[in-house]
Amino acid sequence: xxxxxxxxxxxxxxxxxxxxxxxxxxxxxxxxxxxxxxxxxxxxxxxxxxxxxxxxxxxxxxxxxxxxxxxxxxxxxxxxxxxxxxxxxxxxxxxxxxxxxxxxxxxxxxxxxxxxxxxxxxxxxxxxxxxxxxxxxxxxxxxxxxxxxxxxxxxxxxxxxxxxxxxxxxxxxxxxxxxxxxxxxxx
Amino acid sequence: xxxxxxxxxxxxxxxxxxxxxxxxxxxxxxxxxxxxxxxxxxxxxxxxxxxxxxxxxxxxxxxxxxxxxxxxxxxxxxxxxxxxxxxxxxxxxxxxxxxxxxxxxxxxxxxxxxxxxxxxxxxxxxxxxxxxxxxxxxxxxxxxxxxxxxxxxxxxxxxxxxxxxxxxxxxxxxxxxxxxxxxxxxxxxxxx
Amino acid sequence: xxxxxxxxxxxxxxxxxxxxxxxxxxxxxxxxxxxxxxxxxxxxxxxxxxxxxxxxxxxxxxxxxxxxxxxxxxxxxxxxxxxxxxxxxxxxxxxxxxxxxxxxxxxxxxxxxxxxxxxxxxxxxxxxxxxxxxxxxxxxxxxxxxxxxxxxxxxxxxxxxxxxxxxxxxxxxxxxxxxxxxxxxxx
Numbered sequence: 001x002x003x004x005x006x007x008x009x010x011x012x013x014x015x016x017x018x019x020x021x022x023x024x025x026x027x028x029x030x031x032x033x034x035x036x037x038x039x040x041x042x043x044x045x046x047x048x049x050x051x052x053x054x055x056x057x058x059x060x061x062x063x064x065x066x067x068x069x070x071x072x073x074x075x076x077x078x079x080x081x082x083x084x085x086x087x088x089x090x091x092x093x094x095x096x097x098x099x100x101x102x103x104x105x106x107x108x109x110x111x112x113x114x115x116x117x118x119x120x121x122x123x124x125x126x127x128x129x130x131x132x133x134x135x136x137x138x139x140x141x142x143x144x145x146x147x148x149x150x151x152x153x154x155x156x157x158x159x160x161x162x163x164x165x166x167x168x169x170x171x172x173x174x175x176x177x178x179x180x181x182x183x184x185x186x187x
Numbered sequence: 188x189x190x191x192x193x194x195x196x197x198x199x200x201x202x203x204x205x206x207x208x209x210x211x212x213x214x215x216x217x218x219x220x221x222x223x224x225x226x227x228x229x230x231x232x233x234x235x236x237x238x239x240x241x242x243x244x245x246x247x248x249x250x251x252x253x254x255x256x257x258x259x260x261x262x263x264x265x266x267x268x269x270x271x272x273x274x275x276x277x278x279x280x281x282x283x284x285x286x287x288x289x290x291x292x293x294x295x296x297x298x299x300x301x302x303x304x305x306x307x308x309x310x311x312x313x314x315x316x317x318x319x320x321x322x323x324x325x326x327x328x329x330x331x332x333x334x335x336x337x338x339x340x341x342x343x344x345x346x347x348x349x350x351x352x353x354x355x356x357x358x359x360x361x362x363x364x365x366x367x368x369x370x371x372x373x374x375x376x377x378x379x
Numbered sequence: 380x381x382x383x384x385x386x387x388x389x390x391x392x393x394x395x396x397x398x399x400x401x402x403x404x405x406x407x408x409x410x411x412x413x414x415x416x417x418x419x420x421x422x423x424x425x426x427x428x429x430x431x432x433x434x435x436x437x438x439x440x441x442x443x444x445x446x447x448x449x450x451x452x453x454x455x456x457x458x459x460x461x462x463x464x465x466x467x468x469x470x471x472x473x474x475x476x477x478x479x480x481x482x483x484x485x486x487x488x489x490x491x492x493x494x495x496x497x498x499x500x501x502x503x504x505x506x507x508x509x510x511x512x513x514x515x516x517x518x519x520x521x522x523x524x525x526x527x528x529x530x531x532x533x534x535x536x537x538x539x540x541x542x543x544x545x546x547x548x549x550x551x552x553x554x555x556x557x558x559x560x561x562x563x564x565x566x
Contacts, residue, residue, distance in 0.1 A: 025205060028205070029196055029202075029204070030194070031191075031194050031195035031196055032194065035195075036191065041259070041314075041318045041319055042196070042314075042318055043252070043259065044196065044203060044204055044261055044262075045249065045252075046206040046208055046245070046249060047205070047208075048206075048208045048249075049205075049206075049249045049253070137189060137191065161320050162189060162191075162318060162320070163188065163190055163191075163317040163318075164188075164316070164317065164320075164370070165188060167189060230467075232469055283542065284541050284542050285542060286539075286540050322539060322547070323537070323540065325537060325540075347535045347536060347537055347538060348535025348536065348537065348552045349534055349535055350510075350512060350534050350535075350552065350554055351510075351532075351534065351554060351556060352471060352509065352510060352556060353467070353512070353554075354467075354471050355467075355470030355471040355472075355509075356470060365535065365537065365552070367537055367538055369538065369539060
């Protein structure tokens with residue numbers, strides 16, 4: 001059986017609320033990271049409040065599959081990735097990923113985490129398609145998603161607004177049959 | 188222009204940080220025992236608070252931020268050692284009208300007059316205008332708070348309202364001034 | 380002793396949550412009224428929601444908030460309401476007043492002005508307040524004139540504080556001091 005959680009650079013894991021809250025508090029402080037990953041205004045929640053959020057969301061997770069990302073080399077917690085099932089009947093889910101630690105951007109860690117979550121979604125959850133959205137200004141993420149097989153499906157004009165600029169959001173998707181085809185590069 | 192690389196929460200000597208429920212209540216409790224600070228920062232009657240009361244306030248603040256979504260509260264820390272030196276808020280936001288109120292204060296006298304207030308206000312305005320996309324912000328200042336009056340004037344705020352004798356302290360009546368700054372004005376200033 | 384709550388055209392009375400809620404469902408259907416009165420987005424309210432809201436107000440501490448119905452003197456018809464919110468009990472004894480006449484057919488007949496005269500007497504002669512303040516929208520000239528007539532002075536405006544129909548409007552602030560009022564009414 002394939003080791004679903006392990007790649008060559010990273011592994012997927014689960015963490016205690018305390019550990020996660022501490023990590024989030026640290027990453028939140030980096031507003032660039034937040035503005036790449038998130039739509040909500042960047043905010044600085046206390047560790048205590050973050051722990052509450054984390055505990056609360058764990059209560060209702062029949063459709064959410066969240067993982068933390070740790071490096072294989074030194075077991076460092078660098079981010080999170082997850083799938084949210086929009087509908088079991090349609091067998092479709094949304095994917096989200098965020099590498100909180102700036103030092104691990106642009107080095108293949110995020111791309112591998114995406115590969116692992118796609119594998120999980122298609123082999124373990126038997127999904128039919130996986131979707132995602134991203135800010136048009138997030139070029140690094142766009143490259144990573146194209147590399148892992150996502151296809152561009154749409155653009156919402158001016159969906160976001162920051163620093164006085166209206167920016168577009170992009171929407172991508174990958175179908176089960178596309179993912180099952182050999183991709184030509186590494187698995 | 189869209190500039191996600193420039194940090195929202197970092198300035199030269201200070202940064203914005205979250206509430207630290209463990210260490211901040213005691214520090215803030217000391218501030219509340221300094222009537223001068225309270226009278227500069229708040230319009231309510233000055234009243235000292237125990238660390239336990241401050242802790243309760245912090246919980247209420249985070250609850251309100253989470254539920255009402257029209258309050259954004261930041262602690263101001265010194266960059267050198269991350270110690271708590273003040274607070275800054277955007278509050279009473281009316282989203283459909285795109286306006287809100289701002290307030291900030293440096294807790295202890297020894298940290299004032301060092302330019303920290305200017306740095307904090309600069310970050311707060313960028314947050315209000317660049318992240319919350321407000322059309323305008325208002326700052327309410329008692330006429331006796333000369334430090335604040337100077338600060339807001341420096342940042343190009345316009346005195347918009349003077350509510351006569353709206354405040355009574357030390358047996359004297361003071362006007363309450365209301366200063367306003369538009370997003371477009373702030374943007375023009377920063378372009379220049 | 381003068382009847383504190385009686386004017387020349389109207390009188391102020393205690394409000395009945397159920398009656399008021401019913402009236403509001405009618406009045407709030409007139410979006411011109413709600414847009415003159417309320418800075419929040421106009422909304423329609425059910426009679427039950429209105430009743431719950433007003434009943435809650437009855438329970439709350441009456442020492443800071445004084446809410447009255449406005450009734451026509453001759454036939455006792457419910458015209459609207461007026462409320463005085465004491466925002467500073469201990470020092471400047473400042474308050475904010477808000478008033479609304481519900482049915483547009485009752486506008487421009489002096490009812491609002493009369494109600495305001497009554498509330499000012501209540502504020503200064505009964506509650507011993509030192510200031511009554513109000514805010515009014517730039518696009519409500521009828522109200523502004525009425526307030527000027529009664530003795531409020533202009534104290535400034537928040538530029539562009541309201542956005543309606545794609546246009547920016549100022550929020551005007553006015554105030555009257557006890558000494559101003561005393562001069563006008565006894566001097």
